Amino acid sequence: MSNFDFIIIGAGASGLLLADALTSDDFFSSKSILIIDRDDKTTNDRTWCFWEKGEGKFDHLLHKSWPNIHFSGSGFERSASIAPYHYKMLKGIDFYDHYLEKIKKHPNVTWVKDRVTLVEETDQKDLVTAQNGFFTGDTVFNSWLNHQNVLSQKKYPLLQQHFLGWFVKTEKPVFNPEEATFMDFSIPQKGNTRFMYVLPFSEREALLEYTLFSENTLEKSEYEDGIRDYIKNNLGNTAFDITATEQGTIPMTCYPFYGHNSDKIMHIGIAGGWAKPSTGFTFYNTSKKVSALVEHLKQDRPLSKFYKRNKFWFYDLLLLDILHKHNHLGQSIFGSMFKKRNAQLILKFLDEETSLWEDLQIISACPKIPFIKALFRRFF
Known part of the structure; x- marks a missing residue:
């Protein structure tokens, strides 16, 4: 049975971005890293889209980018420039090809093609069971989503x-x-x-x-x-x-995935709640989370202390409460936002980078009654 400093379960966006960040930083050059995935990542199984100001680190991999976006609602439509943003699209296969080649060059990285069936935390090491073997690690980053955790509760709508x-x-x-x-x-x-x-x-x-x-x-x-x-x-x-x-x-849920983290096992990507609950956008947020996580590791802080809930989590929760109870209201909510506010402010809000004053501008553009009712249901 082999032991590793870090085990990364899943070679999707979160797993590969984390592996690349660790292998690109001399601080972790002596650390052994195991990456396990049941797929060899040789097909274009998905596309990722995000928006970004100016040039970014993924630009050389982009399939296409757009300087303008279009929105259509009920009896309303708008086309607008989103400068200084560009809306960007990345094909999965281009991402995989680039990062697999880059990461596999590092001698401290081991790749295993296998399906993980169980992750256990013991007093000494974390035990990862796969169909064809067992591995132990000091720290495990797990992107394997357990849907049952969300389905078995009612507090947070899914x-x-x-x-x-x-x-x-x-x-x-x-x-x-x-x-x-x-x-x-x-x-x-x-x-x-x-x-x-x-x-x-x-x-x-x-x-x-x-x-x-x-x-x-x-x-x-x-x-x-x-x-x-x-x-x-x-x-x-x-x-x-x-x-x-x-x-x-x-x-799309505000379920606290981070509650399943410990000081030795951390859930990442969608399994860690890194998808924006109100929109499902995941890729760019994952990139930002990985950068913050690497700094967290370098400070030798407990993994269980990484996540911090912010005001945007509560905004997302109210929207999901509304759409779970009255699913048809999405058209009017998003339509009101795009009709009354410019696209750049909306994108900044969805990126969770707005000030409280800017938040109020977005909130005031939405239909009031559904959000007031959702707020009262949450409090009372």
């Missing part, structure tokens, strides 16, 4: 951001490659929060995703019908070919 996307190539030029459709609520809501998400790569190529914030997922055919109807009603019913697909679901 919604899903679930989606199915088609990469399409159209017969006619119908897209604006300089503008990403952030949310298009013009599609039938059917009692939910439903919108189309459109990322154009050229005038004839784009990713179209039929997306919901709701409690339950749909049959595959319903997502597909939604995309077909959108193309018919909004893109001139042009002929198209599907070049690739993607499908996924991201938990």
Whole structure:
């Protein structure tokens, strides 16, 4: 049985960004690192999107970026520049290829392709059980999400951001490659929060995703019908070919995942609650969390003390309370924000970088009664 200083379970965004941060810092050059994942990361299994001011450390890997975004609500639509931000898209395979090659060059890193079945904390070491072996470590970073922890409680509502996307190539030029459709609520809501998400790569190529914030997922055919109807009603019913697909679901909850951390085991990525509860955006927040975590480790502070709850957690909780009870209100809430406030302020708010005064500007743009009711339910 091999022992390691650090064990990282999962070679997704959080696992690879953490491994890269550790191997890029001379402070950890003497530390042995084990990375376990059941997949070899040789396929494009996802895309990540985020917004950022100016140039960033992922720019050389980007598939596309957009200087403008579009929003459509009920009887309202707006296209706007988001300068100094750019909306950026990164394909999973490009991310994996870059970071796998970079990390594997370090002699203190061991890779194992296996499926982890159990993580246990003992008095001496952490024990990681996989299908084909056992490993011990001084510290474990676990990106393996245990859904049962969230499902077995009622205090914090659980919604899903679930989606199915088609990469399409159209017969006619119908897209604006300089503008990403952030949310298009013009599609039938059917009692939910439903919108189309459109990322154009050229005038004839784009990713179209039929997306919901709701409690339950749909049959595959319903997502597909939604995309077909959108193309018919909004893109001139042009002929198209599907070049690739993607499908996924991201938990949207304020459940305290950090409560399962200890001084020797820490949950990271979505499993650590690093996804923004109100939007599902995870990648850029994960990058920021990893930087903070590395500094935390260098100060030799307990892992259980890493997480700090802030005001944005409470804002997200109120929104999820509303959408869990009245799922159809998403269209009016996001519509009011984009109608009354500029896109840059909204993106800054969603990045959790606004001042209290800026928070109040966003909050005042939202429908008042649902949030007042949610606030009273939480307190009383």
